[in-house]
Every structure is written in C-alpha cells, then in structure tokens.
Amino acid sequence: MSGIGSGYDLSTSTFSPDGRVFQTDYAQKAVDNSGTVIGIRCKDGVVLGAEKQLISKMLESNSNRRTFPVDRHAGVACAGLAADGRAIVSRAMAEANNYKSFYGDPIPGHVLAERLATYTHLFNMYWSVRPFGVSTLLASYGKEGPHLYLVEPSGTMHRYFGTAVGKGRQGAKNEIEKLKLEEMSCREGITAVAKILHQVHDEEKGFEMELAWICEDSGRQFQRVPQQLAEEAEAAAKAARLENQEQALGKLDTSLAELRQELAAAAAELRQELAEQRKELRQELAEQSKELAEQRKELCQELAEQRKELLAAVAASEARVAAAQKPLVDLVTAAMSALADSNIQPLPHAARQEQEEAEAEACSGSDS
Amino acid sequence: MLHRPPSHSAAIGPGAVPCLALPTPAALEQRQQLGAAQAPSCGAEAFTVDPAALAGGQPRKHTQYPYVTGTSVLGITYKDGVLLASDTLGAYGSTKRYKSFERLRKVNDVCAVGASGELSDFQYIMRLLEELSDDDFCMDDGHHLKPHEVHSYLCRVLYNRRNKFDPLWNSIVVGGFYGGKPFLGTVGMIGTNYTDEHVATGFGNHLARPLMREKHRPDMSEEEATALMHECLKVCYYRDKNSINKFQLAKVTAEGVTISEPFALETDWNYKLFANPAANAPGTW
Amino acid sequence: MASALPMRAQVPSVGGEHRQHASWSPYDDNGGTVVAVAGDDYCVVAASTRMSTGYSILTRDKTKILRLNPKCVVASAGMQADMETLHKMLHMRHVTYQFNHRKPMSCPATAQLLSNTLYYKRFFPYYTFNLCAGLDEEGKGAVYTYDAIGSYERVGYGCQGSGKELIQPVLDNQLKAASPLVLPQQQWLSSLPLEQAVDLVKGAFVSAGERDIYTGDDVEILIITKEGVRTDRLELKRD
Numbered sequence: 007m008s009g010i011g012s013g014y015d016l017s018t019s020t021f022s023p024d025g026r027v028f029q030t031d032y033a034q035k036a037v038d039n040s041g042t043v044i045g046i047r048c049k050d051g052v053v054l055g056a057e058k059q060l061i062s063k064m065l066e067s068n069s070n071r072r073t074f075p076v077d078r079h080a081g082v083a084c085a086g087l088a089a090d091g092r093a094i095v096s097r098a099m100a101e102a103n104n105y106k107s108f109y110g111d112p113i114p115g116h117v118l119a120e121r122l123a124t125y126t127h128l129f130n131m132y133w134s135v136r137p138f139g140v141s142t143l144l145a146s147y148g149k150e151g152p153h154l155y156l157v158e159p160s161g162t163m164h165r166y167f168g169t170a171v172g173k174g175r176q177g178a179k180n181e182i183e184k185l186k187l188e189e190m191s192c193r194e195g196i197t198a199v200a201k202i203l204h205q206v207h208d209e210e211k212g213f214e215m216e217l218a219w220i221c222e223d224s225g226r227q228f229q230r231v232p233q234q235l236a237e238e239a240e241a242a243a244k245a246a247r248l249e250n251q252e253q254a255l256g257k258l259d260t261s262l263a264e265l266r267q268e269l270a271a272a273a274a275e276l277r278q279e280l281a282e283q284r285k286e287l288r289q290e291l292a293e294q295s296k297e298l299a300e301q302r303k304e305l306c307q308e309l310a311e312q313r314k315e316l317l318a319a320v321a322a323s324e325a326r327v328a329a330a331q332k333p334l335v336d337l338v339t340a341a342m343s344a345l346a347d348s349n350i351q352p353l354p355h356a357a358r359q360e361q362e363e364a365e366a367e368a369c370s371g372s373d374s
Numbered sequence: 375m376l377h378r379p380p381s382h383s384a385a386i387g388p389g390a391v392p393c394l395a396l397p398t399p400a401a402l403e404q405r406q407q408l409g410a411a412q413a414p415s416c417g418a419e420a421f422t423v424d425p426a427a428l429a430g431g432q433p434r435k436h437t438q439y440p441y442v443t444g445t446s447v448l449g450i451t452y453k454d455g456v457l458l459a460s461d462t463l464g465a466y467g468s469t470k471r472y473k474s475f476e477r478l479r480k481v482n483d484v485c486a487v488g489a490s491g492e493l494s495d496f497q498y499i500m501r502l503l504e505e506l507s508d509d510d511f512c513m514d515d516g517h518h519l520k521p522h523e524v525h526s527y528l529c530r531v532l533y534n535r536r537n538k539f540d541p542l543w544n545s546i547v548v549g550g551f552y553g554g555k556p557f558l559g560t561v562g563m564i565g566t567n568y569t570d571e572h573v574a575t576g577f578g579n580h581l582a583r584p585l586m587r588e589k590h591r592p593d594m595s596e597e598e599a600t601a602l603m604h605e606c607l608k609v610c611y612y613r614d615k616n617s618i619n620k621f622q623l624a625k626v627t628a629e630g631v632t633i634s635e636p637f638a639l640e641t642d643w644n645y646k647l648f649a650n651p652a653a654n655a656p657g658t659w
Numbered sequence: 660m661a662s663a664l665p666m667r668a669q670v671p672s673v674g675g676e677h678r679q680h681a682s683w684s685p686y687d688d689n690g691g692t693v694v695a696v697a698g699d700d701y702c703v704v705a706a707s708t709r710m711s712t713g714y715s716i717l718t719r720d721k722t723k724i725l726r727l728n729p730k731c732v733v734a735s736a737g738m739q740a741d742m743e744t745l746h747k748m749l750h751m752r753h754v755t756y757q758f759n760h761r762k763p764m765s766c767p768a769t770a771q772l773l774s775n776t777l778y779y780k781r782f783f784p785y786y787t788f789n790l791c792a793g794l795d796e797e798g799k800g801a802v803y804t805y806d807a808i809g810s811y812e813r814v815g816y817g818c819q820g821s822g823k824e825l826i827q828p829v830l831d832n833q834l835k836a837a838s839p840l841v842l843p844q845q846q847w848l849s850s851l852p853l854e855q856a857v858d859l860v861k862g863a864f865v866s867a868g869e870r871d872i873y874t875g876d877d878v879e880i881l882i883i884t885k886e887g888v889r890t891d892r893l894e895l896k897r898d
Contacts, residue, residue: 438682439682539685564740565740565744566689567739568718568739570718570719570720580715
C-alpha cells in the first residue's frame with residue numbers, strides 16, 4: 007500500500023486518487039488482448055466480423071462462437087472473455103424477449119444497447135462483482151434502420167458507422183475509416199470486413215473468421231453470413247493479403263538494394279579516411295624519430311665532453327700527487343743511503359717516533 | 375448460459391426457474407418474481423394487478439367464460455402436407471365483433487396452428503410459441519420445434535392451466551410437416567388431445583368431420599384436399615351462426631408454411647328449406 | 660370445442676348453478692374400456708382405441724395402454740388428458756427407477772406406485788380408471804384393479820371403463836372366480852389356456868361394442884408372457 011495508485015485496483019467500488027477505476031481499466035485490457043472484432047454499418051445493413059484465435063488444432067470449426075443472435079432483428083459479437091460474452095448475450099436475449107412481451111414490438115436497437123450498457127455498468131459499481139471483460143458490438147435492424155452500437159466494459163455505449171475492438175483494433179479502425187460506408191452494400195461489406203481481419207491478423211498461427219450480418223439479403227434477420235458468401239469473402243481477403251505481402255516484399259527488396267549501395271559508399275569513404283589518417287600518423291612518427299635522433303646526438307656530444315673534462319682532471323691530480331711524492335722519495339733515498347753509510351741500527355720506537363716527527367717537521371718546513 | 379425466466383414457466387406449472395442474475399446485492403438473492411412475464415428486466419416490480427386484490431374479500435375467480443371467441447378450425451392431411459382452415463371472425467357473444475381476426479398462425483417453417491375459443495388466450499398462447507421459436511432462432515444451431523413437440527407443449531400448457539382452474543379457453547389445431555410426414559393434432563381447453571388424419575374443433579366436430587370421414591383419404595392431392603376443405607367450410611358456414619364467409623387456409627408442406635389471404639366461398643341460400651326450415655318438420659317453428 | 664364440452668350430464672360442473680353462458684368443467688369422460696386377464700404364465704391386456712366426448716367420436720385410434728417394460732403395462736380409461744398425464748408420470752418414474760436400481764420396475768412395485776400416484780391427487784383426482792397388469796416376480800400373471808383415488812387390489816382378471824358393466828359379469832361367469840369370502844382363499848388365477856383367454860377377451864369386447872357407444876373401432880390386445888409382449892388387434896364396429 008505504498009505510493010499513489012497501489013491498493014486502488016482491488017475493487018470497482020474505489021476510485022484511485024487520480025480518478026480511475028482500475029478494475030474497469032483491467033477489464034478493458036482483457037478485451038484489448040482478444041481477437042479482433044469489427045463491425046461496420048453499410049447502407050443496407052450491418053456486418054460483424056470476428057477473428058477467432060485457434061486455441062487448439064483439435065477444435066471443431068464453427069464451434070467457439072463469437073457472434074450471437076439475441077432476437078430476430080438484433081445480434082451481437084463479443085470480444086474478450088467468451089464466458090462473460092455468453093452472460094451478456096443471455097441478458098440481451100432476456101431484454102429483447104421482455105420488451106417484446108411488454109410492448110408487443112421488437113426492441114429498438116438503441117433501447118437494447120442502452121439496457122445492455124446499464125447492465126454492464128452495474129458490474130462497475132459493487133465490490134462483490136467484477137466488470138465484464140467483454141466489449142459487445144450490437145447490430146440491429148428495426149424501424150429506425152440498421153444500427154451498430156458498441157458497449158464497453160465500463161458501461162459506455164456509442165453508436166458507430168464502424169468500429170473495431172481487440173488486438174488489431176488500431177489497424178482495423180484505420181482501414182475502416184478508409185471505407186466509403188455510405189455507398190457500400192453489405193455484400194461488399196463482408197469482403198471489406200474479411201480483408202481487414204486478414205490484414206490485421208499478424209501472427210503466424212491461423213485463425214477462424216466468423217461473419218454475421220443483418221440486412222435485406224438476410225431478410226432483416228440477424229444471421230451468420232451464408233457459408234458460400236463467407237468463403238468467397240475469405241478467399242478475396244486471403245488473395246488481397248497475399249498481394250499486399252508481395253508488394254511489401256518488393257518494397258523491401260528495393261530498399262535493401264538501396265541500403266547496400268549506401269553501405270558500400272559509406273565503406274569507401276571510411277576506407278579513404280582511414281588511409282589519410284594512416285598517412286598522417288606515419289609522417290608524425292617520422293618527425294618524432296628524427297627529433298629523437300638529434301636529441302641523442304646532442305646528448306652523446308655532451309657526454310664526450312664531460313668525459314674529456316673528467317680525464318683531464320684525473321691527469322692533473324695524478325701529476326700533483328707525483329710532484330708531492332718526489333721530495334719524500336728523495337728524502338727516503340737520502341736517508342737510506344745515509345743509513346747504509348753509518349751502519350746505524352734502527353732506533354727504538356720512541357726514538358723512531360721522534361725521528362719521524364722531526365723528519366715531518368723538516369718536510370713541512372721545506373714545503374712551506 | 376444464464377437461465378432467464380421464460381414467460382411460459384408459469385404456464386407449464388410449478389417449478390423453480392432461476393431468475394436473472396441481477397447484480398445488486400439484494401437481487402443476488404433468489405427473489406420470487408411475481409408475474410415473470412411482465413417483470414421488467416431492470417429488477418423493478420412487475421406491473422401486475424392481482425385479481426384477488428380487487429375482489430374485495432371474495433375468493434379469487436379465474437376465467438369463468440370466454441368473451442371474444444372464434445369458432446371451428448378444421449384440419450386435414452393430404453399426400454404432401456396438411457391443410458388448416460378457419461374463418462376470420464372474432465365474436466363477442468353473438469356479435470360479429472372482429473371480422474378480420476387471423477386465427478391461423480405460423481409457428482415455424484414446419485408448423486402452423488389454428489385456434490378456436492377465447493382469442494385473447496390464443497394471443498397469449500401465440501406469444502408463448504413465438505418465444506419458443508425465437509429461442510430456437512437465437513440458439514442458431516439449426517434446431518427447431520417439430521410439429522409433434524409443439525402439439526405436446528400446447529397439451530401441457532392447456533392441461534396445467536386446467537389444473538389451476540384457470541383454463542386457457544381454446545381448442546387448438548396443430549398442423550405440420552416434418553420428416554416427410556404430415557402431422558395433425560388437436561388439444562382442447564382441458565388438455566384432451568389426439569392426432570388424426572382429420573380434425574375439427576367446436577361445431578366443426580359435428581358438422582365437418584362426418585364429411586371428412588366420408589371423403590378424406592390420406593393420399594389426396596392438394597386440389598382434392600382443398601376442394602374437401604372448401605366443402606367443409608361451406609357446411610360449417612351454413613349451419614354455424616357464429617361464423618362468417620371469410621376464410622383462411624393454411625398449408626404446411628415440405629416447402630414451408632403458407633397462409634392464404636382471406637377469401638369467400640360461393641354460397642347458395644335459395645334452398646326452400648333455408649327459406650322455411652320448419653316446412654318438413656311438423657311441430658317445430 | 661367449448662360448446663361441445665358440457666354435453667354429458669354426469670360430468671360434475673364447477674359452480675353448480677345454471678348459467679346462460681358457457682361454463683366449463685375440468686373433467687371430461689372420453690370413454691373406453693380396458694380388460695386384463697391373468698393366467699398361470701401369461702397376462703392378456705386389451706383396450707379399445709376409440710376416444711369420444713359426449714356423442715362425438717374424436718378419434719378412432721388412441722392407445723390407452725402404457726407399456727412400461729416387457730413384464731408390466733398400465734391400461735387406463737376415463738379422461739384422456741388425465742390418462743396421458745398419469746402415463747407420462749409413470750413413465751418418468753419408471754425411467755428414474757431404472758437409473759437408481761438398474762432394473763425395470765416389477766409389476767407389484769408399479770402397482771403400488773400407481774396407487775400412490777392416484778392417491779396423491781386425492782382431492783383433485785385423475786379421472787382415470789386403471790388396470791396394472793403383467794407378470795409378477797414368479798412369472799405368474801398379475802392384474803391390479805383401481806378406483807380413481809388409488810384403492811387397489813390384486814385380482815385374477817379385471818375390467819375398467821365405460822364397458823365395465825357389460826364385460827365384468829361375463830368374465831366373472833367364464834373365469835369362475837371363487838368368491839373372495841371363501842376361506843381359505845381360493846386360487847384366483849385363470850386356468851384357461853392362453854388362446855382361450857384371448858378369445859374370451861375378444862368375445863367380451865365384441866359384445867361390449869354392440870351396446871356401449873364408447874367402446875368400438877379397434878381393440879389393442881397385448882399378450883404378455885415370459886418370452887415378451889405380443890400384440891394382436893381386433894376390429895370392432897366403427898359405428
């Protein structure tokens with residue numbers, strides 16, 4: 007229960023702070039996930055069409071109904087939870103029957119739509135129930151002419167020239183808007199509906215199409231489109247889809263070629279650029295190595311000079327040492343010779359020390 | 375599928391039929407729907423007046439006698455179908471009150487009915503049948519009521535109303551063609567019923583059936599059957615005070631149900647006995 | 660039809676006092692006779708097929724016998740609508756009995772059920788006069804005879820309906836039933852061979868058809884043995 011919005015989706019009896027009833031929204035989502043169902047009002051009647059996903063390969067065709075008559079002059083097509091749809095259909099039948107027994111006339115389309123909307127709406131009002139996950143397209147043909155209504159899970163009801171609900175609704179609506187419904191007969195309408203259903207069906211899996219209509223051709227009774235007509239419409243739709251696909255394929259081919267060309271051009275450009283960069287880099291490299299060689303030469307020269315200087319310094323100090331040694335050597339030589347002459351025994355230590363001191367005194371005296 | 379209260383449940387007899395799943399908490403509880411036929415689906419009380427409330431302390435009284443009545447309905451089978459015939463009079467006592475009342479009606483593609491007796495009751499019965507065939511239409515599975523089922527249904531409805539001492543004051547003829555065979559049956563106001571190759575209600579039983587017994591064959595052609603029917607109608611018209619010379623003929627064959635436009639038959643009132651019916655019957659007046 | 664309804668004087672009318680306009684009765688007598696004869700190992704059940712009201716014949720071919728199973732049938736005369744309802748009810752009960760017990764209902768059980776069903780409508784009775792007939796658990800012929808409100812007893816032979824007064828004495832005479840007052844109780848099953856019993860029934864119907872206007876047209880005869888049910892048909896006068 008933290009944050010705005012959370013905790014407000016548990017019941018239709020509570021608004022969220024920003025004014026939504028989440029359960030109702032979710033019900034609408036259930037509808038949005040179902041197979042596409044579309045309806046159009048032509049000049050002489052109404053056509054309903056449903057795209058039924060094949061839930062199993064073992065499914066018998068024409069079971070799993072999506073369109074239902076609710077009276078002789080009215081019928082519905084349901085998108086969303088099929089079971090909820092049955093409940094709606096049942097209620098619609100009851101309403102139609104009830105109206106007829108009370109007023110003796112078949113129920114007008116707008117009354118039936120309104121009653122269905124009211125009924126649907128009631129399930130948005132109490133915590134103990136959930137909304138219907140069903141949008142209902144209602145086709146009727148009474149004294150007021152052919153009408154098409156859409157009743158949504160929220161309980162809203164509108165009359166349409168043509169509309170679509172379910173997965174492919176957006177594409178289908180776009181296509182419906184392109185139709186000239188005022189000039190179209192229901193015969194043409196079924197083909198148009200079939201085409202749209204095939205066009206918006208985008209899964210690889212196949213689907214079963216269900217078409218129903220109410221028009222002069224059906225004796226103003228709501229019924230499934232006769233099998234032969236439905237098959238013709240489906241064939242036309244499939245052909246149209248194939249053609250569309252081929253066209254799209256052709257377009258893809260040309261764009262692919264264009265892309266290739268573009269790609270090649272781009273690659274060439276890139277290559278050139280690369281070569282230039284390489285050249286520049288090489289030049290730079292050469293310059294840098296030249297510079298380095300010069301620096302090396304300079305450094306070598308400097309080193310040689312420093313060595314020469316050092317050698318000179320060494321020679322000088324050696325000469326100085328030799329010069330300093332010469333009097334001493336002379337003295338020693340003289341002393342040796344004198345010693346040898348006098349045959350004097352070497353002095354004891356104390357005497358030698360005195361002697362050495364005297365000699366050192368003499369040396370330093372001569373030095374200074 | 376949700377059960378809804380069909381208006382015939384009350385007619386058939388006691389039995390619990392679940393009422394509409396009304397979404398309001400109060401209505402979610404099974405509520406006894408009074409007069410389900412008239413109960414608005416919105417859940418409001420039905421607009422009905424209980425006769426007991428108007429009786430002022432007297433016990434409730436049901437229909438004691440019919441008001442607007444139709445006279446005989448005739449029916450015969452023939453080679454490839456069934457013919458029903460009646461006049462178009464709705465009589466208020468001995469007043470010829472409604473002269474274009476169509477008493478032969480189509481039920482579905484294989485069945486038609488004709489009724490004598492109280493015409494308001496007949497209209498109610500037609501509403502029941504219409505509801506049934508509308509249901510068949512809505513189920514959209516190709517199934518429909520067979521003639522013998524319609525007959526059996528009407529037998530139960532009339533018999534059960536008789537059991538409630540509130541009869542539907544009709545004798546009904548059911549004609550149909552199904553499975554390559556014609557069906558012809560009738561049921562009276564207390565539920566007595568039978569099927570036969572020819573039937574007639576009311577005076578027709580006395581006036582027309584002897585003719586039918588004499589001339590009817592199950593392998594008649596349509597022309598023969600129509601001629602026989604015309605003859606029977608004529609006899610009924612000559613002798614039945616509560617009839618008029620404006621008839622309808624319903625035909626049920628493999629092709630479906632057709633109900634003719636009203637027509638009149640050639641009549642001849644110049645017999646001497648018509649002018650003076652007592653001439654050959656001394657002592658009468 | 661409405662005008663044809665109150666033709667018979669003995670039909671009780673609701674209200675009582677005389678009226679100018681049509682009144683109605685919930686009852687009608689559609690006539691008809693049913694007979695059953697039980698033997699040691701067979702049971703013969705017969706019913707006329709005429710259905711009348713007042714002096715009018717409504718139809719000549721309306722069966723009055725409900726075949727529940729190969730060992731038990733119910734035959735009823737009286738008011739056709741009540742008869743049909745009763746038969747439908749018994750049929751339905753027989754079907755559910757088989758769901759519950761996985762066997763057909765025996766003749767004595769059916770007899771008790773029929774009694775209960777009639778008595779249940781004690782205060783608005785079925786206007787029907789019934790026989791329940793067939794073979795009992797030992798394979799012996801069994802006939803049960805009823806009044807309209809469910810009193811019943813097992814007998815060796817029985818007759819109900821409009822021809823009862825004409826046929827019953829003949830059966831009493833021919834089948835030589837011992838008086839129920841004789842003690843110890845006497846064997847009441849017919850010792851007649853089957854074929855003779857059938858002939859007796861046919862003869863009885865022919866006689867009744869001569870005098871009773873509600874008995875005629877055809878007689879539907881069921882011969883119930885352990886081998887099953889055989890049908891026979893006797894044509895009577897169509898007057």
